[in-house]
Amino acid sequence: MKVTVVGAGAVGASCAEYIAMKNFASEVVVVDIKEGFAEGKAMDLMQTASLNGFDTKITGTTGDYSKTAGSKVAVITSGIPRKPGMTREELIGINAGIVKEVTANLVKHSPDVIIIVVSNPMDTMAYLVHKTSGLPKNKIIGMGGALDSARFKYRLAEALECPISDVDGMVIAAHSDTGMLPLLSKATRNGVPVSEFLNEEQQAYVAEETKVGGATLTKLLGTSAWYAPGAAVSVLVQSILCDQKKMIPCSLMLDGEYGESDICLGVPAIIGANGVEKIVDITLTDAEKAKFAEAAKAVREVNGDLKF
Numbered sequence: 001m002k003v004t005v006v007g008a009g010a011v012g013a014s015c016a017e018y019i020a021m022k023n024f025a026s027e028v029v030v031v032d033i034k035e036g037f038a039e040g041k042a043m044d045l046m047q048t049a050s051l052n053g054f055d056t057k058i059t060g061t062t063g064d065y066s067k068t069a070g071s072k073v074a075v076i077t078s079g080i081p082r083k084p085g086m087t088r089e090e091l092i093g094i095n096a097g098i099v100k101e102v103t104a105n106l107v108k109h110s111p112d113v114i115i116i117v118v119s120n121p122m123d124t125m126a127y128l129v130h131k132t133s134g135l136p137k138n139k140i141i142g143m144g145g146a147l148d149s150a151r152f153k154y155r156l157a158e159a160l161e162c163p164i165s166d167v168d169g170m171v172i173a174a175h176s177d178t179g180m181l182p183l184l185s186k187a188t189r190n191g192v193p194v195s196e197f198l199n200e201e202q203q204a205y206v207a208e209e210t211k212v213g214g215a216t217l218t219k220l221l222g223t224s225a226w227y228a229p230g231a232a233v234s235v236l237v238q239s240i241l242c243d244q245k246k247m248i249p250c251s252l253m254l255d256g257e258y259g260e261s262d263i264c265l266g267v268p269a270i271i272g273a274n275g276v277e278k279i280v281d282i283t284l285t286d287a288e289k290a291k292f293a294e295a296a297k298a299v300r301e302v303n304g305d306l307k308f
C-alpha cells in the first residue's frame with residue numbers, strides 16, 4: 001500500500017525512513033515544494049535499503065501530486081518549525097495556508113485517503129483539515145499524543161530508574177506546552193501505579209518535563225525534534241496499514257466525547273484500517289477533567305484565528 005509524506009524536511013524524512021525501515025508499506029512518496037529536495041531525500045533513503053534490509057520503494061517529487069494518487073495514508077509535515085523561545089501557536093500564520101493547500105492537492109488525487117496531520121499548531125491544523133478537506137472524521141488524525149506519550153514514558157523511566165519497557169502511560173488533551181495532560185493517575189510500572197514509587201514532587205516534575213518536551217528539544221537543537229516525531233508517525237501508519245487496532249492518543253474531532261464538540265483534541269482511540277475506529281472513553285479524575293476543559297478553551301481560541 002502507498003503512503004505519501006508531504007514535506008521532505010527533518011520530520012518528513014524521518015517519517016519516510018521509519019516507515020520504510022519497518023517494511024510494511026509497498027511505496028512511500030515524498031513531496032516537497034523545494035526543487036529537487038524530495039527527490040534527493042528519496043534517493044538517499046533508497047540507498048540505505050540494501051544496508052538496512054527493506055523493500056519499500058521510496059520516490060520523491062517536487063509538487064507533482066499525480067504521483068501520490070491512490071495513497072491509503074498521507075502524512076502532512078510541510079510547514080515551518082518553531083525556533084527556541086517560540087510557541088507552536090505562533091506558526092499558525094504561515095502553516096495554515098500550507099496545510100490547506102496541501103490537503104486540497106492530496107484529496108484531489110486520493111479521495112479515500114486517511115490524513116495524518118503533523119504540522120503545528122497541530123490540533124488547530126487538524127481542525128483546519130476537517131473544515132476544508134470534505135473527508136469523513138474517521139479519516140483525519142492529528143499526531144501529537146503518540147509522541148507526547150513516548151516522552152512521558154521516557155521521563156517516567158528516568159524518574160523510576162528503570163527500563164522504558166517497564167513503564168506505561170498516556171498523554172491526552174492539547175499538543176501544546178501548557179495544554180498537555182500526562183495521565184499520572186493511570187501511569188504504571190509493570191501494572192503498579194507509579195504513585196507507589198514516586199512522591200508528588202517527583203510526579204509533578206515528570207509531568208512538567210513531559211509538557212515542555214518539545215520546547216526542551218527545540219532549545220537544544222535550535223529547531224524542533226524529528227526522530228521521535230517520525231517514529232510516532234510510523235506507529236500510526238503501521239496501525240492503519242496493518243489494521244492493528246492499537247489504542248493511541250490522537251487529536252480527533254470531538255462530538256460530545258470528553259464534554260467537548262467541534263474541536264480537535266488528543267484522546268485515546270483505536271486506530272485501524274478505517275483510520276479512527278473508535279474514540280475510547282476513559283474515566284478522568286475531576287482535576288484531569290478541569291485540565292482537559294482548560295486545554296480545550298485555549299485551543300478553541302487559536303482555532304478562532306483560522307480563516308477558511
Ligand SMILES: NC(=O)c1ccc[n+]([C@@H]2O[C@H](COP(=O)([O-])OP(=O)(O)OC[C@H]3O[C@@H](n4cnc5c(N)ncnc54)[C@H](O)[C@@H]3O)[C@@H](O)[C@H]2O)c1
Nearest residue numbers: 007009010011032033078079080081118119120122143229
Ligand atoms: N505534531 C508533532 O508532534 C510535531 C513534531 C515535530 C514537528 N512538527 C511540526 O512539523 C512541521 C515540520 O517540521 P520540520 O522540522 O520537518 O521542518 P523542516 O523545515 O525541516 O521541513 C518542512 C518542509 O516542508 C516543506 N514545505 C513547505 N511548504 C510546502 C508546501 N506547500 N508543499 C510541500 N512542502 C512544503 C519545506 O520545503 C521543508 O522541506 C513543523 O510545523 C513542526 O512544528 C510537529
Ligand SMILES: O=C(O)C[C@H](O)C(=O)O
Nearest residue numbers: 082088120214215224225
Ligand atoms: O515542539 C515542537 O515545536 C515540535 C513538535 O510539536 C514536538 O513536540 O516535538
